[in-house]
Amino acid sequence: MKPAVRTNIDCHTDLAARYNQVCSAIGAAGKRFSRPEDSVTLVAVSKTRSADEVRAVASLGQRDFGENQVQEAVDKIRLLADIALSWHFIGTIQSNKCRDIAANFDWVHSVDRFKIARRLSEMRPQSRGPLNLFLQVNLQEEQTKSGVTADNLEDLANNVLTLPYIRLCGLMAIPKPATDFETQRRVFRRLFELQDHLRSKGLPLDCLSMGMTDDMDAAIAEGATHVRIGTAIFGPRQ
Ligand SMILES: *Cc1c(COP(=O)(O)O)cnc(C)c1O
Numbered sequence: 590m591k592p593a594v595r596t597n598i599d600c601h602t603d604l605a606a607r608y609n610q611v612c613s614a615i616g617a618a619g620k621r622f623s624r625p626e627d628s629v630t631l632v633a634v635s636k637t638r639s640a641d642e643v644r645a646v647a648s649l650g651q652r653d654f655g656e657n658q659v660q661e662a663v664d665k666i667r668l669l670a671d672i673a674l675s676w677h678f679i680g681t682i683q684s685n686k687c688r689d690i691a692a693n694f695d696w697v698h699s700v701d702r703f704k705i706a707r708r709l710s711e712m713r714p715q716s717r718g719p720l721n722l723f724l725q726v727n728l729q730e731e732q733t734k735s736g737v738t739a740d741n742l743e744d745l746a747n748n749v750l751t752l753p754y755i756r757l758c759g760l761m762a763i764p765k766p767a768t769d770f771e772t773q774r775r776v777f778r779r780l781f782e783l784q785d786h787l788r789s790k791g792l793p794l795d796c797l798s799m800g801m802t803d804d805m806d807a808a809i810a811e812g813a814t815h816v817r818i819g820t821a822i823f824g825p826r827q
Contacts, residue, residue, distance in 0.1 A: 601645050604645050604649075604822070604823065605645075605649055607823070608633075608649050611821050611822050612631065614805065615629050615631055615816065618805065618806045618809040621806075621810075622809055622810040624812075628814060629813060629816060630653055630815045630816075631651065631816060632654065632677050632817045632818070633651050633653065633654050633818060633822050633823075634654075634801075634819030634823075635823070636657045636662075637826050640664075640668040640669055643665060643669060643674075644672070646822065646823075647669070647674060652675055653674070653815075655698075655817050656676065656677070656680070657679050657680025658680060659678075659680075662693065675695045675696065676694045678696070678698065678699065679698045681735055682697070682699060682705050684705065687711075691709045691710075691712035691720055692712065692714055694720070695721060696720075696721040697720060697721070698723040698725065698761045698798045698815075698817070699723070699761065700722055701724065701727075701736050703745055706745075706748070706749045706755060709754075709755065710753060713754035713755070719753075719754050720754060720755055720756070721756050721758050722756065722757050723758060723760060723796065723798045724749065724760055725761045725762065725763075726738075726739065726780060726783060728776055728779055729765055734763070739783055742783060743790070746787055746792055758794065759784060759796035759814070760783060760784050761797075761799065762799050764799075766803065767804070768803075770806070773804040773807035777800070777808050777812075780799055780811070781797060784797060795814070796815060797811075797813050797814050798815040799811070799816070800813045800816035801816070801820075802820040805821075
């Protein structure tokens with residue numbers, strides 16, 4: 590008979606099954622939408638999860654992890670310093686957190702103001718090389734949402750390109766939830782087009798951070814290079 594209490598091993602088996610499922614889904618979507626092999630990086634969003642859960646996923650081969658709270662992330666990064674991982678900051682950025690972000694992360698997906706980008710550049714330890722940065726775009730002009738508007742994007746991008754310890758890699762968006770696949774695609778296509786426009790003006794942008802658990806396939810269809818997936822790997826958050 591199965592024990593009534595689920596053991597740690599059961600939990601890790603579930604985690605492995607879900608993780609493998611997500612990896613195959615990314616591969617399948619890439620094939621279906623004719624994306625070059627290995628052009629989509631999975632960022633496993635580990636916010637609210639324990640260092641042990643991250644370690645379990647890392648043991649399956651995962652290297653990129655996303656966090657949205659600085660202190661929570663820094664604690665985890667310390668506990669996991671024995672593994673070579675890439676850390677992505679995906680949350681709202683306050684000025685007074687720039688030092689910790691610049692010192693502990695490899696990528697930042699959520700920059701929407703020059704002041705923050707400049708601070709991150711100033712605070713970046715030179716030994717770590719340039720910090721990889723995405724500009725977050727508010728695609729649907731939602732008042733409550735962070736993100737630069739499409740109108741202000743080009744100026745912001747040109748300013749960020751002048752910063753010495755930043756590598757501007759591309760654009761990021763978090764669209765309003767939509768269940769319809771075509772609606773999801775349309776919003777992501779808009780981000781792709783904004784990026785394409787900047788590229789046509791000579792800006793060296795080669796990454797697009799878009800797609801979460803519920804809209805990953807649409808994002809891959811429209812050119813995502815980084816999908817940020819939490820729930821599908823770790824299960825529902827509390
Ligand atoms: C939480 C979060 C995710 C992951 O969301 P899931 O729906 O759990 O996959 C992705 N991006 C950002 C910015 C998040 O805050």
